[in-house]
Amino acid sequence: MTNKESNEKRRDFLKKIALGGLGLTTLPLIMSSKSEDEKSLKKIKNDLILPDNKFPKDFLWGTATAAYQVEGAYKEDGRGLSIWDTFSHKKGNIVNNDNGDVACDMYHSFKDDIKLMKDLNTTIFRFSISWSRIFPDASGKPNQKGIDFYNRFVDELLANDIRPFATLYHWDLPQYLQDKYKGWESKETSKAFGEYAACIGKNLGDRVNDFFTINEFRTFIEMGYGSGVFAPGTKLPEEKLGQVRHNAVLAHGLAVQALRTNSKNKVRVGLADNLSIAVPVVETRENIKASQIAMREINASYLTVILEGKYTEKYLKSFSTNALKYTDEELKIISSPLDFVGLNVYNPTHLIEAADNKDGYKVIPFAKSFPTTTSKWELIAPEALYWATKHVKDIWNVNEMYITENGSSSIDEKTADNKIYDTDRISFLRNYLTQLQRATSEGVPVKGYFYWSLMDNFEWTSGYSVTFGLYNVDFKTQRRYPKMSANYFKEVATNNKVM
Ligand code: PNW
Numbered sequence: 001m002t003n004k005e006s007n008e009k010r011r012d013f014l015k016k017i018a019l020g021g022l023g024l025t026t027l028p029l030i031m032s033s034k035s036e037d038e039k040s041l042k043k044i045k046n047d048l049i050l051p052d053n054k055f056p057k058d059f060l061w062g063t064a065t066a067a068y069q070v071e072g073a074y075k076e077d078g079r080g081l082s083i084w085d086t087f088s089h090k091k092g093n094i095v096n097n098d099n100g101d102v103a104c105d106m107y108h109s110f111k112d113d114i115k116l117m118k119d120l121n122t123t124i125f126r127f128s129i130s131w132s133r134i135f136p137d138a139s140g141k142p143n144q145k146g147i148d149f150y151n152r153f154v155d156e157l158l159a160n161d162i163r164p165f166a167t168l169y170h171w172d173l174p175q176y177l178q179d180k181y182k183g184w185e186s187k188e189t190s191k192a193f194g195e196y197a198a199c200i201g202k203n204l205g206d207r208v209n210d211f212f213t214i215n216e217f218r219t220f221i222e223m224g225y226g227s228g229v230f231a232p233g234t235k236l237p238e239e240k241l242g243q244v245r246h247n248a249v250l251a252h253g254l255a256v257q258a259l260r261t262n263s264k265n266k267v268r269v270g271l272a273d274n275l276s277i278a279v280p281v282v283e284t285r286e287n288i289k290a291s292q293i294a295m296r297e298i299n300a301s302y303l304t305v306i307l308e309g310k311y312t313e314k315y316l317k318s319f320s321t322n323a324l325k326y327t328d329e330e331l332k333i334i335s336s337p338l339d340f341v342g343l344n345v346y347n348p349t350h351l352i353e354a355a356d357n358k359d360g361y362k363v364i365p366f367a368k369s370f371p372t373t374t375s376k377w378e379l380i381a382p383e384a385l386y387w388a389t390k391h392v393k394d395i396w397n398v399n400e401m402y403i404t405e406n407g408s409s410s411i412d413e414k415t416a417d418n419k420i421y422d423t424d425r426i427s428f429l430r431n432y433l434t435q436l437q438r439a440t441s442e443g444v445p446v447k448g449y450f451y452w453s454l455m456d457n458f459e460w461t462s463g464y465s466v467t468f469g470l471y472n473v474d475f476k477t478q479r480r481y482p483k484m485s486a487n488y489f490k491e492v493a494t495n496n497k498v499m
Pocket residue numbers: 066069215216219274344377405452459460468
C-alpha cells in the first residue's frame with residue numbers, strides 16, 4: 001500500500017467510528033421513536049450554555065494592509081520609486097519574480113474594497129501611506145496628486161463609518177534616500193522622515209486621528225540591512241546595524257513630534273512593532289518573572305529604548321566604543337510620550353525558563369517539530385498573543401494597546417465553484433483570539449485588533465505565493481472572493497467574542 005492509500009484507509013476508518021459515535025453510520029441501527037429523539041434534542045438545545053468569551057464592550061475590530069503590498073499604480077500620478085520597486089524588479093529577489101507594480105490595484109479599487117470591510121462588520125482599518133507618492137524626488141516638494149489619493153481614501157473610509165489608522169512607514173523608502181544617504185544608515189533619512197510626517201499631519205491630521213509611525217523595525221532592519229534578503233538588500237555587520245536601528249527609532253521620535261505639532265486636531269500617535277516575544281515555557285511564577293527580564297533585553301534596540309529612553313547596559317556592551325553614535329537629546333526624542341502601542345504578533349521568538357545565571361533567564365530551543373503555518377517563520381503558538389500584551393502592560397505600564405497585525409498564511413485551495421474552506425485559518429484565529437480574550441479578561445488594556453490582512457497581497461520576497469487574506473484575490477481579474485475565514489471574522493466582529 002502506498003502512503004497515500006494507507007492514509008485514505010485510515011481516514012475512512014476514523015470517519016466510520018466518528019459517525020458511529022453520533023449514530024449516523026449506514027449500518028442498520030435500532031432507532032428509538034422519532035418523538036423520543038426530538039425530546040432529547042430539544043433538551044440538549046435548552047441546556048446549551050454558550051461559551052462566555054466576550055471582549056470588552058468598546059473593543060474594536062478591523063483589518064490591515066500596507067501601501068506597497070496592495071496599491072499597485074506604481075508610476076501613477078507622479079509617484080516616485082521606492083526601494084521595494086527597485087528590489088522586486090531585480091531578477092531572483094522575489095518568488096516567481098513577482099512585484100508590486102499592480103498588486104491588488106487598490107489605488108483604483110479602494111471604494112469597492114472599503115465595502116468589503118463593511119461586509120465584515122469591521123469599524124477600523126489600518127493602511128499605510130506610500131512616502132514616495134508624497135515626496136517622489138529629492139526636491140522636497142510634496143506631490144499634490146499623491147496627497148489627493150489619500151484624501152479620497154480617508155474620506156471614503158469616514159463616509160463608511162470606518163475609522164482610519166494610518167501607518168507612515170511600511171518599508172517603502174523613497175529610492176533617492178537610499179541612493180543619496182544609504183537610507184537608514186544615515187540620520188539624514190531620520191530627518192527626512194520627520195519632514196514627511198509633518199506634511200502628513202498638515203494634510204490628513206484634520207480627519208485621521210490615529211497614526212502609527214513605523215511598522216516592524218526588526219523586520220525591515222534585520223532583513224533589509226542585516227541579512228540583506230529584503231530591500232534594499234544591504235548586508236551590514238552587527239557592529240554597524242546598531243546605528244541603523246538607532247536612526248530608525250530616532251525617525252520614529254521625530255515623527256511623533258512632527259505629527260503632533262502639525263496636525264489641526266489633537267492626533268493620537270503610536271507605532272506598530274513586531275516586538276520579540278518571550279514566553280515562559282511553563283507558566284510558573286519564576287519563569288514568568290524570568291520572561292519579563294528577557295523581554296526587556298530582547299527588545300533593547302526598539303521597544304525598550306522607545307518606552308524607557310535608554311538602551312540597556314547589556315545591549316550597549318555588545319558594541320565597541322564609538323560604534324553607536326547618539327546623544328541624550330536624541331534619547332529624549334526617541335522616547336517622546338505615545339498615546340498607544342501597536343503590536344504585530346504572529347509567533348513567540350523566545351521560550352524562557354528561570355535560571356540562576358547573571359542574566360536571570362535561559363532560552364529554551366524550539367522543537368524541530370514545532371508547528372508552523374505555510375510561512376516557516378510563523379510558529380503557531382497562540383499564547384504569544386497573551387504574553388506579548390501582558391508583558392508590555394506589566395513591564396512598561398502601557399495603558400492602551402492595539403494588535404496591529406495577526407494572521408495566518410494558508411494554502412487556500414479553491415473549489416470549482418470558487419469557495420475556499422480555509423479551516424486552518426479559522427482554527428488559528430480561534431486559538432489566538434482565545435489567548436487575547438484571556439488577556440483582556442484579566443484587564444490587559446488591548447482596545448482593538450487588526451487582522452492581517454484584508455485580502456491576499458504582495459507578500460514581500462514570497463510574492464503572491466503566500467496568502468494571508470480573509471479575501472482571496474484572483475490577480476488576473478482582480479476579483480475578490482471571501483474565504484470561509486471572512487465569515488468567521490465577521491461573526492467575531494459582530495458578536496465581539498471568540499466564536
Ligand atoms: C509582517 N519574517 O511581515 C508585515 O508587517 C506585513 O507586511 C506582512 O505581510 C506580514 O507580517 C506577514 O508576513 C513579516 O520573516 C515578514 O519573520 C516576514 C517576517 C515577519 C514579518
